[in-house]
Amino acid sequence: MTLQFNDETFRDDYSYHNSPDAIRRFPFPFDKDDYMYAVNMEPHGSGRAGSPFENRFDVDEHYVAEMRDREITLKEDPLRCQSLPHMELAGWDLLELIMEAKSEDYPELFSLHRDGDRWHWINRPLGIDHKFTFLDPTTLPYGPMEYITRQAQGDFAVLDQRDGNLWMEAGMVTSQADWSLDFDIGMNFFEWHAPVPLAHEMGIFQRALKFLLAIQQDAPSRRLNWTMTVNPRLDTSPENYHKWGPEKRTLTPENVGEKQYLRVELQTFFRLPRSNGLAFPIRCYLISLQDLVTVPKWGRRLHRVIRDLPDELAEYKGFTVNRPLIVEYLSRFDDGKPTSPGIFPDE
């Protein structure tokens, strides 16, 4: 596999784009024609070849541009990356996990040489060649979590496990769907999910927590989550809501296919060996509606899902105001034919 990294932006002129191959492998989140919350967990790490589920950490054509965007966001707001003092060991766990996985899964892009605690890390796409001492933070330019997550796509929450609960006590969060790490840091699983409607009453979080507490080493899990975003913007943070909010009102029948994006989160869960913490990467994938409907099954299905979604969910996901435009656009790609089960395109 030869990856070509896109030269693109996730702000200002929004030059982000998906190649035909990236469209084809997009992690479409709906396995049937309707949607409701579920604890939709499945084993992670050896999914269909070529899909974002093939490797533990998917590296795709957006890698370099996403890391550039993260750097901009962090420069403007360093509070997007925080780690409470007791979480440093979990940060080293995460660094080891990502370096191992990437060097094994993408040897042409990443290399890791280890001689005891003396490590040599090479990240070719970002031009990093660095020797450091494992577990010695003075040999890295940032804390271990920040160091490695400046080189890994997606947001990262690092959770401590104690008292039968999970506590969000470290994270790198620059591509979030409207939640604040700075506000949520230190909260337990139920507290940080407090603003989510319906799911508490459905017992979703109780079941999800039980599952997550039992995750074992080398047996990661994943689930998909989704929302809608106007323009391919990674930083849809509450911190900057007053800056990107007006863009939500710029949709017209003429530009909806081009400007409205389906935003999918590939959420994965890894047990960390030394700290017994849980790494919770949240990887964001964006696809414009006009690209999505080039896969006929997805066009039909997304139309039905968005049309029939309960109002509370559309409200929570923040696209109530644009829903009529989206449904009208998608309806043009729904001929009423049945769709095949599962998320992948028909061959």
Next chain:
Amino acid sequence: MPATKFTPSIISRPIYGGLTPHGAVPALMLASGPGGEALLDLIAADPAVLPHATVIYIPEGSDLGPRLEAQGPASYVEAASYASILPRFRKLLAEALMNTRLYLAGTEGLIGQATAEALAAGMLLEAIEAEHRGSLARRMQCVHCKGITEDVTTDPFTCSHCGLSLFVRDHYSRRYAAFQGVCVDAETPGEVPPKQEIKA
């Protein structure tokens, strides 16, 4: 004034169980305004809490001070504000013995801030009793500029730091002892809905 009742709608919002006496163990008592009545009720329920109690009272216009002092705690101090007493409160927490109980009574802002201090000092949540008395005002953090606005009684309200109009999101951080305020007219600048009084 009776203990304040809450709607149970907000999952991240702490529930204040009220003050239950734990007998003759070292105690720190911190109350503001009508919260003084909660301390008087506590002492009446079990006078054994008194001989080992350090009482800090912030009157906020209330006249309960002399009655609290007359109960005869181990020590009594009246403070002009929470901010003014904070250095002393921190010292008391740092020097507190292993089995010390913390009794808090007053506004949600006072309870939240004092709880965060106590947790940071290593006290266990189980050792903290709290009772909400008095104003329903909320302590709000602006998610945009991170500034705290005290005593917010309307939704929406104006951030006292950056001036944005914020709505009150049903999300509470123990670390900040504050609810989250989010720009109400982010998508349609200038279209701010009329203010409503916060009732719960």
